[in-house]
Amino acid sequence: MNREQSNKLLPLVVAAFLLVVMHASVSAEQEEKKATPNDTATAHYVGSETCKTCHEELYTNKFERTPHFKTTLKDGHGCESCHGPGSAHVEGGGDVSKIISFKTMSRQDTNAHCLSCHGEKHEHRHISSSAHSSSDVGCLDCHSPHNAKEPEHLLATAQPKLCYGCHASAKADFGKPYHHRVDEGLMQCADCHNVHGTTTLRQVRALPTGDAVCAKCHSDKAGPFVYEHVPVKTEGCGSCHTPHGSNNPRYLRVSQVNLLCLQCHSFPAQGPAGPGHNQSTKYQACTMCHAAIHGSNASNVFFR
Amino acid sequence: MTSMSFRLKRLLVTAALLSLSARAQNQGNANQTQSQPEGWEGYGYVVHQSVDLGYRANDITGSEQMYNTLVNLRSGPRLLDQSLTMQSQNHDGTLFDNLFLNSFGWGGDPNNALRLRLDKNKWYDFRSAFRRDQTDFGYNLLANPLNPPTSSPNIPATFSPHRFATRRRVSDFDLTLFPQSIFDVRLGYSHNNMTGPSYSSVHEGTDALLFQDWNTTLNSYRLGADLKIFEHTVVSYDQFLDYYKGDTDWQLAPFAPALLPGGAGTVDLGLPINTGNKNPCAINAPATSLIDSTGTLTNLTCNSFINYNRVDRSRTSAPTERVSLHSTDIRRLELSMSYAYGSADMNTVFNELFNGFQSGRNGSPNTRQSLVTNTPGTTTGATRISNVADFSITAHLTKHLRFVDTFRFWAYRIPERAFFNEQDWTCSGCDLTTPISGTTTGGSIPETADQLSFNQSWKRNESDLVWETKHVGGRIGFRYGDRTFHHILDFATGDEDRIVVHDYTPLLGVWAKPMMSLRFNFDWEHTNGDDTIVRIGPRKEDKYRFQANYTPKPWAVIGTSINLWNGSNDDVLIAYRGHNRNYGFTTSLNPRERFGIDLAYNYNDYQQNTFICFNDSDTTLSVVANAGSCLANGYNDDGNPLLTNGIYTSKTHYGMASVMVKPVSRVSIQAGYSITSVGGETPQFNVLQPFGSLQYNYHQPLAMVSVDIGHHLAWNAGWNYYQYGEKSFVGPTDPRYFHANNATFSLRWAF
Numbered sequence A: 001m002n003r004e005q006s007n008k009l010l011p012l013v014v015a016a017f018l019l020v021v022m023h024a025s026v027s028a029e030q031e032e033k034k035a036t037p038n039d040t041a042t043a044h045y046v047g048s049e050t051c052k053t054c055h056e057e058l059y060t061n062k063f064e065r066t067p068h069f070k071t072t073l074k075d076g077h078g079c080e081s082c083h084g085p086g087s088a089h090v091e092g093g094g095d096v097s098k099i100i101s102f103k104t105m106s107r108q109d110t111n112a113h114c115l116s117c118h119g120e121k122h123e124h125r126h127i128s129s130s131a132h133s134s135s136d137v138g139c140l141d142c143h144s145p146h147n148a149k150e151p152e153h154l155l156a157t158a159q160p161k162l163c164y165g166c167h168a169s170a171k172a173d174f175g176k177p178y179h180h181r182v183d184e185g186l187m188q189c190a191d192c193h194n195v196h197g198t199t200t201l202r203q204v205r206a207l208p209t210g211d212a213v214c215a216k217c218h219s220d221k222a223g224p225f226v227y228e229h230v231p232v233k234t235e236g237c238g239s240c241h242t243p244h245g246s247n248n249p250r251y252l253r254v255s256q257v258n259l260l261c262l263q264c265h266s267f268p269a270q271g272p273a274g275p276g277h278n279q280s281t282k283y284q285a286c287t288m289c290h291a292a293i294h295g296s297n298a299s300n301v302f303f304r
Numbered sequence B: 001m002t003s004m005s006f007r008l009k010r011l012l013v014t015a016a017l018l019s020l021s022a023r024a025q026n027q028g029n030a031n032q033t034q035s036q037p038e039g040w041e042g043y044g045y046v047v048h049q050s051v052d053l054g055y056r057a058n059d060i061t062g063s064e065q066m067y068n069t070l071v072n073l074r075s076g077p078r079l080l081d082q083s084l085t086m087q088s089q090n091h092d093g094t095l096f097d098n099l100f101l102n103s104f105g106w107g108g109d110p111n112n113a114l115r116l117r118l119d120k121n122k123w124y125d126f127r128s129a130f131r132r133d134q135t136d137f138g139y140n141l142l143a144n145p146l147n148p149p150t151s152s153p154n155i156p157a158t159f160s161p162h163r164f165a166t167r168r169r170v171s172d173f174d175l176t177l178f179p180q181s182i183f184d185v186r187l188g189y190s191h192n193n194m195t196g197p198s199y200s201s202v203h204e205g206t207d208a209l210l211f212q213d214w215n216t217t218l219n220s221y222r223l224g225a226d227l228k229i230f231e232h233t234v235v236s237y238d239q240f241l242d243y244y245k246g247d248t249d250w251q252l253a254p255f256a257p258a259l260l261p262g263g264a265g266t267v268d269l270g271l272p273i274n275t276g277n278k279n280p281c282a283i284n285a286p287a288t289s290l291i292d293s294t295g296t297l298t299n300l301t302c303n304s305f306i307n308y309n310r311v312d313r314s315r316t317s318a319p320t321e322r323v324s325l326h327s328t329d330i331r332r333l334e335l336s337m338s339y340a341y342g343s344a345d346m347n348t349v350f351n352e353l354f355n356g357f358q359s360g361r362n363g364s365p366n367t368r369q370s371l372v373t374n375t376p377g378t379t380t381g382a383t384r385i386s387n388v389a390d391f392s393i394t395a396h397l398t399k400h401l402r403f404v405d406t407f408r409f410w411a412y413r414i415p416e417r418a419f420f421n422e423q424d425w426t427c428s429g430c431d432l433t434t435p436i437s438g439t440t441t442g443g444s445i446p447e448t449a450d451q452l453s454f455n456q457s458w459k460r461n462e463s464d465l466v467w468e469t470k471h472v473g474g475r476i477g478f479r480y481g482d483r484t485f486h487h488i489l490d491f492a493t494g495d496e497d498r499i500v501v502h503d504y505t506p507l508l509g510v511w512a513k514p515m516m517s518l519r520f521n522f523d524w525e526h527t528n529g530d531d532t533i534v535r536i537g538p539r540k541e542d543k544y545r546f547q548a549n550y551t552p553k554p555w556a557v558i559g560t561s562i563n564l565w566n567g568s569n570d571d572v573l574i575a576y577r578g579h580n581r582n583y584g585f586t587t588s589l590n591p592r593e594r595f596g597i598d599l600a601y602n603y604n605d606y607q608q609n610t611f612i613c614f615n616d617s618d619t620t621l622s623v624v625a626n627a628g629s630c631l632a633n634g635y636n637d638d639g640n641p642l643l644t645n646g647i648y649t650s651k652t653h654y655g656m657a658s659v660m661v662k663p664v665s666r667v668s669i670q671a672g673y674s675i676t677s678v679g680g681e682t683p684q685f686n687v688l689q690p691f692g693s694l695q696y697n698y699h700q701p702l703a704m705v706s707v708d709i710g711h712h713l714a715w716n717a718g719w720n721y722y723q724y725g726e727k728s729f730v731g732p733t734d735p736r737y738f739h740a741n742n743a744t745f746s747l748r749w750a751f
Helices: A003-035 A048-054 A056-061 A067-072 A079-083 A087-091 A107-118 A168-174 A230-234 A257-264 B002-017 B064-070
Strands: B040-042 B045-062 B076-088 B098-106 B111-120 B124-137 B164-177 B183-204 B206-230 B233-246 B249-252 B257-259 B266-268 B304-327 B333-358 B366-374 B380-396 B401-417 B419-427 B445-448 B453-468 B472-490 B495-515 B518-529 B540-553 B556-569 B576-592 B595-614 B642-664 B667-681 B696-699 B702-710 B713-726 B738-750
Touching (some): A048 A079, A067 A079, A168 B576, A168 B595, A168 B642, A230 B453, A257 B595, A257 B642, B045 B064, B064 B124, B064 B738, B076 B738, B164 B206, B183 B304, B183 B333, B233 B333, B472 B518
Antiparallel strands (some): B045 B076, B098 B111, B164 B183, B206 B233, B206 B249, B233 B304, B257 B266, B304 B333, B333 B380, B366 B419, B380 B401, B518 B540, B540 B556, B556 B576, B595 B642, B642 B667, B667 B702, B696 B713, B702 B713
């Protein structure tokens, strides 16, 4: 195809794309109208005991055992706190179109329901600006209020399997022989990532000082030091390390430390000087001498 | 080991004949046949408990150092798992409404954890965790000098000179009072303590092995409060205090000891023993070895250590204050912002003594002893003043269109102060037997830091327009970054490094959900920076991500992903190129309670490449034979005359498969296998240098059988096999290959 043909086709492609988007929008509006019954606006609350008459199995064996049951206490509406007033649903003989059903609701509407109670928690403050939200990953993709396999946070599946369902590369990384102990249960994905959103990239948690969350456990690397190693502070741990798993025993990006050091320490004109040691005769690993490579209080070349 | 192996096989055969169920390491209770009991009721609570008591047995062939490094499961009885949940029957318990407690790994496993959560509706929410991890790290190529067999004496380092047997204990306690009221209070405390023996090294003429008695502690205190000033507007204040104590000591550890003549004591020659390269010194003829047959040193002007110890007591106090605000009160607007100010102050007490022999270079005298201490009346340390601010706003323009802006500012400056006194005892024409009284010293000489302040400020703003409907959506945005790195070496002379980096990133994402069970995601971003701070920081980056997730049934999850990253820096003196290409899929199908299958495959191709200059005299190595000249190509590094493309590539295949069946309702069987297979290339700078973990296979098959024997009891047995094998030559050290059988038998009681 030559350039002229391409130029003729481009408006057609753009127009086709816009048509698809418009059609999808209209369809979505129509479906959402169907999924969000108008009847709930005029309906009134009937109380959880009424719901229980038909949904006893769900109520007794599931809902009643979750923290959400507390919505029935005091002036709460129980089931109707989330599903909306149920009188029209009851009067309609259980007509599912007359009550809020999350199975057919869009991600943003579902989130809005959940966040009406949970939105002010510190953990959830950036959810609308999170990478998950803009990728159409919503509350119910991970949480299952009625059928949770993990009761504490009502997760559909416990971590890390839940996260591996989408993040297949993370599963492979943690399968490497050198990895953080996530599969072993010592750590959880949520220890380092706030899946509900942060202002950092990759939804990585940060300490109040702005440092990476790594320093919470690896506190000896946090400093401040009298002599800071530049990339540790300017680029972060990920400049040299791959935290999920690595082919290097110390989780380095490359398998042998000398190459990693040389890639920065090569030319005085372009950065810090190189080692000048004859690599064939000694100094197999730079860190043998530069043992305090994350920062030192006594050596500007990180010897101690 | 043989009897152990026989015993293990007998146990395994018995387990197979009885068709009993297995419970393998790391698999939790997911596949146990035992149904969740109803629990029991008492004191107003519904109580569920489980206890899993068992025994592990091991059979290790090959490198135990590597087994400990990678697996580290030892034989012995264990409390494998324990759980307790209590839920108030009327959700209004006396002390609490809900209690969740679970723990695992007690009795000798390398990973223990205990997690507790208690809550009482509007009164409090308490969460606590204790985690202990044990690291017995001994990968023997780490900091290994690769002593050649041609050296005399020949003393290979068969273990890892830098190795660890450390334990980290981390405790977290967080209490929120009145979590649902307009005013809540948050209290928290964390304790992180790492202790244990480890080894390191120090360079003084040669490199000595040091025993490093690790002891670090971090205590973190948190106090905060949230005040709801409007219905959906919360103002928060938090005060954090971190107090770090570094109490690690170092002292000389023997590696290559030799006697001094005349019973004058012993000396250690350090880790690198390569007499052909005069490490730690040459052999003086007529001797043919540095150490003679009586164990006596033959060259008394050898770089070596008689004594070494170091104390570095560092104390860091780091208070941080943070105020934040979150509001959704303004219609169609979500607002979140915070600002934190921190000032960490570190002081250190340093004392280092070296006694031995350090040969003087270029005519300078030899050093027999040196002592470094803090200058009296001064404090050595550093302060970090940090400011962190972030701001995010989401404006819902229409039901399907929103504008999202996220801004983050992070700046710190680290003024540094070092005031040391160094006293050297030197001599000319002396040797190791020369007493300190026979040397001269210029007295204690003050030394100050040659770095005075380390500063960076970082601003980043991302603006996105997000459009989404029920079935399709996307975002288009732009990220701007601005970094200033400022390293002041001398205030008076203006000796400083100052680098300003701007980067610009357009980004795009689309997703489509043709049906609720199927979602496609595609994201792209391209970063263009005008400078870098480190050479391997790319100026240009491209990221592509594609994901598809299909969940046709609640029991079926199918996912696939492609993640591509390309980075480059076209500076002619750097020529950085890097990429990471990752392709994977994962499938989990559990159509019936009696059958389930999990499959996953992932391929990762990583490359990191930049020009490097190096110094190497071994022309038999291809990287040396094919190297160019640094000087001829404009690189002014006399010490490293050879130029090459420092290409590192790594290709990783990961695959796993697992099948679970329940032939009868009371028995479940699971079999699985996973493999990580890695290949790659890297320049070989030393003929003795094995490729090590650049090329290896790691196999992990497993089998499990579980039998519900009634009375809320399940009998479990599991078998895990681990096999790690590197594909290149071993090098002048012990082989790192191992394979191990690990059998676990347990009785689980759930009631």
